[in-house]
Amino acid sequence: MRYSYDIKLSQIKVSALQYLLMAVICLSSYATNGQSVAFPGAVGWAADTPGGRGGAIIRVTNLNADGPGSFQEAIKTAGKRIVVFEVGGVIDLKGKVLRVNEPFLTIAGQTAPSPGITFIDGGIGIRTHDVIVQHIRIRTGASRHKVGEWEPDGMATISAYNVIIDHCSMTWAVDENCSPSGPRFNGKTPDEWRKGTSHRITLSNNIIAEGLSHSTHIKGEHSKGTLVHDNADEIMIYGNLYASNQDRNALFKGGARGVYANNYIHNPGKNAVRYGLVDQEWEGYPHETGKISIVGNMMQHGPSSSDMPLLYMGNGPCEAYMEDNIAKKLDGTDARMFTGDSAKLVKTKPIWFNGLKLMKAGQLKEYVEKNAGARPWDRDLHDKRIVKEMLTLKGRIIDSEQEVGGYPEYKPTAQKFDSNAWNLNSMVRK
Template sequence: MNRIKLKSFLHTANVALLLSVAIAGTAQDKLLAFPGAEGGGCYVTGGRGGKVYHVTTLEDDAKNPGSLRYAVDQKGPRTIVFDVAGTIELKSDLVVNNGDLTIAGQTAPGDGICLRNYCFHIKTDNVIVRYIRSRLGDDSGAETDAAWARNQKDIIVDHCSFSWSVDETASFYGVENFTMQWCYITESLAASTHVKGAHGYGGLWGGNKASYHHNLLAHHYSRTPRLVGNDEFPEKCLIDMRNNVIYNWGPVLGCYGGGGGSYNFVNNYYKPGPATNEKPAIAGRITQAGVDDTFFEHGVFYLSGNRFDYTSPYLGSKAQQNAKASDEDNYEGLHIVESEYATKDDYIADREFVVRPTTTHTAEIAYEKVLRYGGCCLRRDAIDERVANDVRTGGYSYVSGDKGSNGSTGGLIDAPEDVGGYVEYTATELEMRNKLDSDGDGIPDNWEDMYGLDSADPSDALTTHKSGYSWFEYYLSTLVNSITRECQSLESGIPVTENENADADWAITSESVAIKGASALRAYTVSGLSCDYVVGDYMWLGRLDKGAYIIVADMGDGRVLSKRIVKN
């Protein structure tokens, strides 16, 4: 197989198409979890239509109706909103045992909310988490992650910041219909309180129909991430990693693992740092994979459009050479553990695995967008701002000397104090007053007044807005509209245009469009936003509003065809 030629063609096609998904306002069979929700978990319902719980205290008290823990422990569909800003010092792991939950961190006034001391653990299905920070630290002695979930389904984690963990930082595996998007996973503690010694890991990532996109992994000793496949049932593992930014990984393994399953690595941006150079072989690594010794299964990988910045002054000549080779041919970055059961060609997919549509930028544009709009960025704290600056400048931020407090080097830290420690989260008097919600429906009075709702009637929050969402869900989305818009804008300079082919067998009616032999069809607006997607060669147009569209057909043989239509 001519890997370089195939990879180059598909990379070009991917850049030209820039697959994306529409947000509110486009007719759909299902509502997205929220405008901007994408990937495997895009249709999670969370607490939709349920009760609203207000967090009014930073105390971690399960018996206090105003505490976060109390609200998390309740049953039934529910959404948690925040009337306070600050740090919640957890007294034990915050475990979500009851599903049908939305945690709307974007509702917090001022600087927002941060969890500290213990793990945020999702142990149930159907959960939406947005705009929350979880910075574990080492004060409690907990040897755990900042956030994790295992063997659950229907979860989406959006615009959260996870850091300062003792084990992995953010781990999600064995999950199904899952998305982690636009999150910061940074600065795990390399030589801290873990009983096994050196740790400092990014995370364990796995699942079926599991999407990890537009996230930042920075300053980790290893596991950036460790992939968790399914050796016994490889058909139940489909992991999509795209548009992530990975900085300063090493010096152990970087990304590795896998096992049985299917894996996309599309348009990720790799920027080696000072810790990466300690082991030149991993400077150009996208992932390392091997055959498991029980079921003799291995993963199958599709790699396209991934870029390496091999110009770091920290890289020696060998490390720079490895990074450059993987930039030029992504499959050079697929490192295989030798086995009698499989050759490298056995690990390589001929085409991208089909996943739920996700806004896909070029790696270079994703790099800029993740640094600008990733993490808990409604009001970005000094911690995320500092890490983003590290990535941009290619540096690190020890506050004293050139090492962590227990001797770690290369930008890897051993304690929060190595980089300045925790920060304070506050809200002004005006910001607190603007949270007044007389009827307790989750929508502040001033917003209800502005939109003609009744601030004395909680029932109107659950009536339907023209977007298809309830007025309450619509309100939640407006708090972060500008961020969502910037995250989903393409800014590619490459429009989605018609590319008719005389050999193509298009069949277009007022109700449908089809093309013989297509494996998938996508409908785009002329501005480049995707508004429908089907597997197969036939698309019903009933879900589309009136207007002009570009229909893009993946022909399954390397050809990508497109046709302009007008729906009247």
């Protein structure tokens, strides 16, 4: 994507003030379209993170779980870095959850040759700041593990900030598929609590689907999409496809604050979006007020769905705003929009990101069909299946990845990364 703002005074007659104003507008437009923002289309409070921009190009040259040339080696490297892939296929984590501890990182899964990069039997935990993750698949699964000994998230942020997880596919997790998390009371004041847990996090344009229900989690049933942990702040959940998760599509816990906009929820089992503070977890602490703005979303009941509303308002003080949402039962009739204490519904947005441009809820099905998940131009069989189930009102809550074909097997591919073919500031192909 290229921009040109050359203005010749010999061709256009403007005053000095007009010329200055035009220059400011041009520079502002340039910044908005890929310089001061992470990439074109980035949204939310984390949108201005540089990630690894300007850092070293680190090439993943094999599909090994660790060692030289591996993905794990790349993310462990200190300093600004952009991780690109010269291989495509499956990275078997063999029961590991990789930790991202070093900040200023861009993971550019879009650079991999087809079929892209798929992680199996593991997950990724982000415990730092200024990280961009795009176009990877995490298919956690549980068939190799015993009950009570394996309950990872697919991808999670833990006390992280300025993080964007965009155009990724996260399925078959045993805990949540994708969550902003961390300690709820790190610090002495509510402001310190919010800074001590995950904040300024964007989850955008992802497929978050098929959390495993009766699997290896010690608590039993645990098919969950996204948990926005207590006091997490400035959370943007935008443009995602939630499909066939029993619960937490998403759940905002006590004091959590965020925007939930333009998401499509297909075939939720027990709950779609909900808010809830757990009294026992807040013992000795004053209850903080949650703030959520729920705008332009679509919930479509499916074969596994109970008679649920789009939003269930549970325990704890909260201000919730709802606008332009659609909720449908499987037979096409209207589902309930809200259940709970209606006094918690407010008439103005309690939290919002200025400049956020939204689609109408009725446009979401077409949008996620074309745009959601990792590499929508090169979807794998599981993402194709999940999107097709959304379109045909099918799908089900599953207990094991083996019920839907099991871990993917792809023949490894290789292709050298050509830095001249990419805008290294935004990791958009030229």
